[in-house]
Amino acid sequence: MAANVLVVGGGYGGAAAAKALDDVADVVLVEPRDRFVHNVAALRALVDPDWVEAIFLPYSELLTRGRVIQGRVTSTDGETVVLESGQRFTPDYLVLASGSGYPFPAKVNIEHNRDAVATMRTTHASLAESKRILLLGAGPVGLELAGEIKAAWPEKEITIVDRGQDIITGGLPDEFRAELRGQLAALDIELVLGTSLATQPPTGPGELGAFTVPTHSGRDVDADIWFRCYGVIPNSAYLSGSLARARRESGHIEVTDDLRVAGHSRVFAIGDLTALPESKMAKAAGAHAEHVADNIRRLLDDPSSSLAGYAPAPASISLPLGPAGGASYAPGVGVLGPKETAEMKGGHLRMDDYRSLFGLA
Numbered sequence: 176m177a178a179n180v181l182v183v184g185g186g187y188g189g190a191a192a193a194k195a196l197d198d199v200a201d202v203v204l205v206e207p208r209d210r211f212v213h214n215v216a217a218l219r220a221l222v223d224p225d226w227v228e229a230i231f232l233p234y235s236e237l238l239t240r241g242r243v244i245q246g247r248v249t250s251t252d253g254e255t256v257v258l259e260s261g262q263r264f265t266p267d268y269l270v271l272a273s274g275s276g277y278p279f280p281a282k283v284n285i286e287h288n289r290d291a292v293a294t295m296r297t298t299h300a301s302l303a304e305s306k307r308i309l310l311l312g313a314g315p316v317g318l319e320l321a322g323e324i325k326a327a328w329p330e331k332e333i334t335i336v337d338r339g340q341d342i343i344t345g346g347l348p349d350e351f352r353a354e355l356r357g358q359l360a361a362l363d364i365e366l367v368l369g370t371s372l373a374t375q376p377p378t379g380p381g382e383l384g385a386f387t388v389p390t391h392s393g394r395d396v397d398a399d400i401w402f403r404c405y406g407v408i409p410n411s412a413y414l415s416g417s418l419a420r421a422r423r424e425s426g427h428i429e430v431t432d433d434l435r436v437a438g439h440s441r442v443f444a445i446g447d448l449t450a451l452p453e454s455k456m457a458k459a460a461g462a463h464a465e466h467v468a469d470n471i472r473r474l475l476d477d478p479s480s481s482l483a484g485y486a487p488a489p490a491s492i493s494l495p496l497g498p499a500g501g502a503s504y505a506p507g508v509g510v511l512g513p514k515e516t517a518e519m520k521g522g523h524l525r526m527d528d529y530r531s532l533f534g535l536a
């Protein structure tokens with residue numbers, strides 16, 4: 176009899192781990208949504224209706240032997256996994272890949288594809304009608320959203336407010352920021368840095384309605400619509416018993432260097448959920464998935480095997496500003512401009528890679 180592996184979450188990491196183990200184990204992938212969301216392309220889908228349907232990929236062709244259960248894990252202590260439906264599992268190996276939440280539209284926390292597509296289209300219509308857009312947060316999501324909006328509607332006015340003194344903080348060289356700042360200025364995107372809103376906008380995010388909000392610097396911002404472009408929350412509230420002790424205050428899960436949860440020899444954690452000192456990226460989640468699948472294969476061959484350690488990757492990034500703009504950075508390569516960034520990412524947003532993972536060549 177093959178061993179059972181249960182994977183919690185069918186995002187970038189969970190889908191890759193489930194697929195990588197499908198031929199050697201009885202895999203169950205538990206995911207609340209009826210489709211995978213390729214959120215790397217979500218901001219393009221917001222401004223370009225041709226992309227909306229394309230970013231939601233069915234799970235039907237992902238696994239050959241294993242199964243995908245549409246459901247939500249409500250608790251696990253590492254031994255028993257309980258779903259919202261009441262279904263219970265006691266897998267031989269557990270892979271926690273429940274990732275993180277982020278404000279819409281960067282991530283789409285809507286279970287049914289039909290509703291997710293409708294919400295995208297409604298927000299697109301509101302954005303199309305607005306003239307002045309306020310984005311809160313000058314990190315990768317705020318800048319990428321500004322670039323997408325300008326590429327679709329060059330005449331719209333965009334203001335980005337961030338309490339930080341510069342755009343994109345953390346582990347990236349000044350040269351990369353300077354390249355982006357130059358492109359943002361050329362696109363006439365206004366940066367209001369070193370301050371934050373003194374009051375919340377009267378409308379909800381993504382809702383059409385003119386307003387003026389003051390900032391703590393004394394500068395007022397006029398806008399017709401706004402989006403929150405900050406606020407990652409790891410999805411780890413369902414961990415219980417001794418497994419919950421691995422949860423840091425931030426919600427991230429502490430893992431050992433072989434990507435197991437400390438004190439649990441058969442429980443692994445991957446992707447955005449982990450407290451690894453590494454950028455939270457789909458690419459990293461995929462690398463963790465391959466690493467954990469290899470380690471589980473070793474244990475399946477011989478339960479006393481020693482496991483391989485994972486080396487976190489240094490910071491690198493590819494940040495499009497629309498299909499033809501943006502900048503990238505990788506150690507040993509340096510900073511790349513709009514042409515290379517469009518070729519590597521902005522022009523296609525890696526749609527084919529993920530269609531291929533999901534068996535949709």
Ligand SMILES: Cc1cc2nc3c(=O)[nH]c(=O)nc-3n(C[C@H](O)[C@H](O)[C@H](O)COP(=O)(O)OP(=O)(O)OC[C@H]3O[C@@H](n4cnc5c(N)ncnc54)[C@H](O)[C@@H]3O)c2cc1C
Binds near residue numbers: 189247273274448460
């Ligand atoms: C706009 C945007 C652009 C990005 N661009 C890039 C990029 O170009 N390159 C890159 O490498 N990274 C990019 N990222 C980062 C990347 O999206 C994340 O790092 C990635 O989503 C992490 O993958 P994950 O599998 O760990 O988690 P997620 O993708 O968050 O998947 C977690 C899954 O678990 C499910 N889940 C949650 N709770 C439960 C539960 N209780 N039970 C069962 N299932 C559950 C969720 O529904 C979800 O499907 C981008 C992020 C954003 C927001």
